[in-house]
Structures are given as C-alpha cells and as structure tokens.
Amino acid sequence: MEGARRALPVRWGSASPYHLTPQRLPLPFRQPGDEPRIGTGAHPDEPRETGISQGPERDAESDEAVTLRVVGRGRSAPQKARPALPSADVRLLNIAAEHLARLGPKRVTVVAVAAEAGMTHANVYRYFPSKDALLDAVAGRWLRDVETRLAGIADAPDPADDKIERLLTALATVQRDALADEPHLFAVHLDATVAARPIARRHRVRLRSLVERVIEEGMAAGAFSARDRERAIAYIFDASYRFTHPLAIQHDAEVPRDLVEARLGAVIYAIQRVLRAGIL
Secondary structure (H helix, E strand, O other): OOOOOOOOOOOOOOOOHHHOOHHHOOOOOOOOOOOOOOOOOOOOOOOOOOOOOOOOOOOHHHHHHHHHHHHHHOOOOOOOOOOOOOOHHHHHHHHHHHHHHHHOOOOOOHHHHHHHHOOOHHHHOOOOOOHHHHHHHHHHHHHHHHHHHHHHHHOOOOOHHHHHHHHHHHHHHHHHHHHHHOHHHHHHHHHHHHOOOHHHHHHHHHHHHHHHHHHHHHHHHOOOOOOOHHHHHHHHHHHOHHHHOHHHHHHOOOOOHHHHHHHHHHHHHHHHHHHHHOOO
C-alpha cells in the first residue's frame, strides 16, 4: 500500500531499539527518529519523563538513580559533635588539682601526675618548669574564678559604697571557705602569697584594679570625697588586712565565723566613713 508506511530495516548500532532500555522503547514499535523522542509527552500514550522511572518495570539503573536523588534531596541526620579533648596542660592541671586535694602539696609528685596523664615527667616540664609552678597554676586557676566573681560585683549597677562592702566581704568569705573546704589549695595560695610568687603578685594587681575602679566611680558620683586616690586605695587594703590576707585568715581559723563577720562589718563601716569624709 502506498499510504502505508514502508518498514525500514533495523539498523544495528546506537539507534537500534535493542540498545534501548524498556522504558525508552518506542511506542508503538517504531524506528527512532520517526516520532518525537520519549520524555517530551508528545504521544498521547507516552508518559512524560520526570527523572524517576514510571511503572513497576524499573531497572537497576533507575532504582539507583532514585536512591541517589532521595538521599541527595533529604537532610542528613544531625551528628552529635564529639566533645573536644582538653589540651595537655589542662589535663595536667586537672590531675594535679585532684592529687593536691587528696594528698596535699608536699606529697604531690610530678612523676605521679605524669604517669596518670600518660606521659613522662620530662614532658611535664615542657608545660610547667617545676612542681611549684604546677601547683601555683592550680591555685592560679582558682584565683581567676575568684577574680571573676569580684569583677561581677565591681561591674554591678550599685552605689560605690555598697560595692566596697560587697567586695571586701566576698574576698574574705571565699578565702575562709577555701580554708575550710579545700585546705590544701588554700595552703598553696598562702605559700605563694607569703613568698610573693607571680600568681600572688598578679592577683594583688587585679584586686587593686577592681578597688580602684569602685573608688573612681564613687568619686565621680560624689559618694566619696577622697583627696588622694592612691592613699584611699592603700587605706582600704591596710584596714581590711586582718580579714582578706590569707595569713591573717589562717591565724583566725578557729575564731567563730559570726564573730569574724561582725568585726569585718565594723571595719567596713569605718572605711566607708573615711571615704565619704575625705580624710585621705
């Protein structure tokens, strides 16, 4: 028939229908190129290609593609971040602090600290040049916590005379608590203060800075009338020495706490009156 389409011989190669997957087989059976390509949706019986195979006859390749698309589009499950391991010097400080609390400063050894940290004692000296330096670092870490607490008082929106009272009371209380609860740590703090080792000198400088800040704030607000700021600061430390210096605190260790607090309250009241009157 002239109107009938003349069948063409099948050409082997890339255009052969036998090289197509079942989903790409021409509908109806036709030579590739005679009608629009699959995936355009031009044929009424032809599904539009969406990137995911249609029907139950999906081959392994399309299954893999679907899996990849689903995984790619989905959100990966959140993974818990592993906690960062402490650095070597922090681990040594933690171990030394535990040994200090359990054994006391005289019985702590660098060899034992190194063994628990899994290193040689020679490696410990890379971080701390001596046993005293190691123990001072433990006490210094505690002093930094104390200074942070005191800084919170100095930065509070309170009147300057109230801040002086709270600063001195907190400084006395935290050291008496350490003497009672952590006597070995307090012993290192006391020894470093008496010997004027670096951690004690740095602590003294920071304390002075906090007191100076409060004095300047009080003078600016008119609460204090100190004529000489340096003399006023020195007077505060001199007057409160019996309650804020570790050596004096140890000396009064057996004195009842309520009696110590009453005496400190009287001293603070005298300090406030001197600062207001402008005697210094």
